[in-house]
Amino acid sequence: METPLLIFNENGIYCKEADVYLDPWHPVDRAIITHGHADHSRWGNKEYITHKNNVPIIKHRLGDIVVHGKEYNEKFVVNNVTFSLHPAGHIIGSSQVRVEHKGEVWVFSGDYKLEDDGISTPFEPVKCHTFITECTFGIPPFKWEPQEQVFKNINQWWANNREEGKTSVLFGYSLGKAQRLLKYLDTSIGKIYTHGAIENMTKILREQVQFPHTTLITRETKKKDLLGNIVLAPPSAHGSTWIRKMVPFVTASASGWMAFRGARRRRAVDKGFVLSDHCDWEELLTAIKSTGAEKIIATHGYTEIFSRYLREQGYDARTEQTQFEGEIDEVNSDKKEKEEL
């Protein structure tokens, strides 16, 4: 049997024909990177290819690397294999990777969502034969509300806390989630303060997107300055000594996992806002349908359950083990966030 166009080996998703890896988890010669989160863009590759908007992000995270920025839909050929990047709508500069060889088309989704967040270029379905999809939230209990509603709730929460004389502390990933929150915070309520990890990342993204003004929390920041205002912090700051400056405060976390009451209590935050940069159940099904693919490979998330359902719907679906993490707001992401500080 002929080797499939993309295979999963110990280093990552591999195109043998082109000798190129997609989001490899061990160092390789040439890597196409879907987006800047640490589980997809790792250290040590000799050459990186990614969307141009992701270039400053991975340079900030990985330092001095050899990286080529591409436009969306721009075709480039490596050893007779045609590659192109397409908007994934996950975070700024996030892409799906289209791989074409001898008329056969595979698409690797990376992480993605269908809702237009107003920051990243919205997801565009790409026709293909085989679609490699994440399914972080690939079970039916996950159903996102429109973001307008979520942001209305967040701003309402902030306003209520301010009325009670408390500081609002809102947790979200320093790359992606933090900027999405920032973009829609209502600055008529109060000032927006940031944790260093978020301030640094946001500074880089301000060249691409307009964000409200933020103030970095430093040693000199006074407790009374913070009172009634909102603080954006990475999940790792929860329970740290850094956060004591915010007393009296109310905490909230913004993540897809907040859909579960148990997850919210485990995270020990007061309030949970269900807001994710991944697809919910229906979005995943919609996206898969829109690719026209017959073969589906589920990578990270509830892969077994999700692919079984797809098989029942008539797809040729299977799962592959990867080292992608999806939206983890627990230990791993904390470690990741710490690395970014």
Added chain:
Amino acid sequence: MKLFADLIRDLDSTNKTTAKVAALVNYFIAAPDKDKVWAIAILSHRRPPRPVNTTLIRSWAAELANIPLWLFEESYHIVGDLAETIALIIPSSQSTSEKSLSEFVDEIILLKALPEKEKKDYLIENWTKLSYYERFVFTKLITGSFRIGISQKLMTRALSKATEIEEDILAYRLMGNWDPSKTTFHNLIIKQRESDFVSKPYPFYLAYPLEEAVEELGAISDWYIEHKWDGIRAQIIIRNNEVFVWSRGEELVTDKYPEFHGLPGTVPDGTVLDGEILAFPNETIGSFNDLQKRIGRKNISNNLLKNTPVILKAYDLLEWKGADIRNRPLRERRQLLEGLLDLERMEGLPIYLSGICNLNNWKEVTNERAKAREYKSEGLMIKNKNSPYRVGRKKGDWWKWKVDPMRIDAVLTYAMRGHGRRTNLFTDYTFALWDTESEELVTFAKAYSGLTDAEFRKIDAWIKKNTLERFGPVRSVTPQLVFEIAFEGVALSKRHKSGVATRFPRIVRWRQDKKVDEANTLEDLKKMISHPISRHE
């Protein structure tokens, strides 16, 4: 219903006790009386009888959500709560219901007698039109108890703030068997009615574990030292020539223990005893495992009664000659208790006085504690001679000083997803020990607690990578991780595959320093039955 659903949402939106109490107070002020009674009932785990079995509920919910039943079940295992799964999985609705909580409860009570078709229509109609939190509450009312991080104590505190009635009095009024569909807020909470109190127990006074060195308690002459009996904490009430037995879970268990039915007549009316129900086979104190044979059985066969009788080890007297004497010092209550349990009169009755240990200094106390297992006790109780009988768990006057648990190193073999706040993590573990003959691992205990959240997350990730087989929510895992398991007792048992039952097993620590073949054997565990004090190492 909206008001109660809002309450649940508010309780869900904070981790802070003060904010939770405030939300409850607001509810108790704003809600109609009839709803309040039901809210109190629900939050103290009293609920209407289940009108539909959960198998049907699950299949109807899957049908409404237009997903296969297996996918619903998988989702349920991951979410960890049936009502929450249903609330999440059914397309959301922005509408709410004008009907009150008690109107819903009334409908749910009537639902039980209706034909299946009508039950289904009723559920689907409400699932479709209620908002997320209403749907969650509605389904909870039908499926099970509310576990939302509100203890009865917290609720009582809020109720006290809302009604300006003392917390102790409310705790007293809320105890026991009251039927929310037959009482009113006024009768339950506001009205004083002495005649209703014939069967009512007093709130139990619970001891705190001793935290500091025992010598710090000061002069030993201020303290009574007793053994801490390992049975069921119970109050026995004799009033109006009737007997009532209450367990600490506020459950009326009179019917389960016919041994006590002959007390009226011998023990005078107006007596309330506090003590421990213990199994008493062959005229000696049995193990908790013996007592297990009686717990949960309503119909007691003559054989069981003969082989595993129970007694009460009495250690306090709360009511004497019809008067509440809880505020009198323990030394006086003890004197009255001893007088009451006069040996001649009690001859042949299943009530024994829990003895006071005659010890002269703390060193002797320490030695006595080390011998606890020989006496079939869990350790010692240290009670201030001047202490009143307080309400609930209070520090200062009563201390429990348990013996150190027994410990053994066991292998993790199965894992199941947790519930509540541990939903979505594998936190419920089954452990095994080596059988020396077959060289196989034999399951001996399940344990859920003892690790930090961070450890649980690490082990959860390991489990997901090392799964051998899946059985619904349960996974078998590569036998590799070793944990130190502590337990309070061990006894032979025919009901367990390993042939032994451990009492209250829990995880002490993850022995990352130990390999799987370094775990203990079943023989090591069995040795602990005959030599209860020795440790395995």
